[in-house]
Amino acid sequence: MAKLSDPLPELETPAPTRCFRVIANARAGTVLEAGADTFARRIEAAFEAAGCRAEVELVPPRQLRERLQAAAADEATIPVIAGGDGTINGALPVLIGCQRPVGVLPLGTINVLGRDLGLTGTVEQQIAALCQGEPVAMDLGSVDGRLFHSVSGMGFFSLMARQREYARRRFPFSRLVAFLFAAIRSILFTRPIRIEMEIAGERRLVEADAVLVTVNQFDGAEWRRTCLDGGEFEIHILDTGGPLSRAKAAFSMLTGGWRNSRHLVSLTGTAVTLTRRDKRRGHVTFDGEVERRASPFAYRLLPGALRVIAARSQET
Structure with a gap:
């Protein structure tokens, strides 16, 4: 006791x-x-x-x-x-x-x-x-103050986003049908764009079906980033080649073989400026949201700008 x-x-x-x-x-x-x-x-x-x-x-x-x-x-x-x-x-x-x-x-x-x-x-x-979960720090991207958390693109990617919105209204009963409808129309109707790129002080003129800017790198075959505060952009350029090459590239993205696609070139940098040479204004996507903007598009990184709860540690 x-x-x-x-x-x-x-x-x-x-x-x-x-x-x-x-x-x-x-x-x-x-x-x-x-x-x-x-x-x-x-x-x-x-x-x-x-x-x-x-x-x-x-x-x-x-x-x-x-x-x-x-x-x-x-x-x-x-x-x-x-x-x-x-x-x-x-x-x-x-x-x-x-x-x-x-x-x-x-x-x-x-x-x-x-x-x-x-x-x-x-x-x-x-x-x-x-x-x-526990909080992690993540970088954000900015284009003249317009923020995005993951991806921004033009060409095929912006058309895909617009077609997807149209398909959602036309096929509300099935997300898969809407996605396939949007993908097919985007493959058929994408037109090449001429872009002047400036990365790390180096300028290059490219003709592409699409350009995609991601905040930090996607790893391996999956479209997934294990590091959200790596402090860099990854720029993906989809070479022109007509509907067949676009279809092959789209298929490789779905199956996980996109890193090995000969139609796709990827570069990295802490800042990138894209200037369209074919028109003064064009469609640009920010995490799937489409806007019509005039170039140049000056992409700047905001390191560790957001603290968000994750289901894994940053090192995983």
Whole structure:
């Protein structure tokens, strides 16, 4: 029996429950397929199952920044933006102004950033990974103040993004059908572009079907970045050669053999300037969002500009 004079055993203080505030794009495909109320309940239940709490707001795209700013101002919670790569892209001006790590919940078709952060699988699996995740620093890209987190491109890639939006409206019942429709039309209707490139003070004139600028390098066969703060761009140039070469290049990207494609040339640099020689204005994609802009496009790197929660360490 313990004596009154014996010291009391120290009790472990339980770790505080992580609280999240999720701002979701109400027009995201995952939300539309499930229905707004059903989706919100699913998200809240998934956070509770993972030992966390979450407040979910489903808002139209035009209100995302405003509601995300309100979430960022609430220091008792971790702000999370839920949507595809384009939705996350639009939220970057708010996210980089946040004084603490932020979260993303990928709900798009491709989810480049979500994969890079280790947030894959079902929504429940992604949320479990988010609750157990740790913050990492990641670089961002900028073109005259226009931010992007993963990829920016022109030529075939910008046409593919435009065709994909059109296909989504025409084939809302199947993402696969919409993707194949967009890919085929892009392969058939892409026209070569002449671009003057400047990388590390070296100028070169290229004629290409597409140019893609990525923040840090994609590793191996998969379109995945294991390092998000490598401090460099990777520039991919798809040589011209007509529909057949574009089809082969597109197939190699889908099958993982794109690094060995003879139609693709990749370069690296900390800054790159692209100037279109064929027209004054052209379509450019930023994480799948398409804009029409006049060149030159001066790509600049913002090292470690964003701290975001990842399901893996930066060294993995």
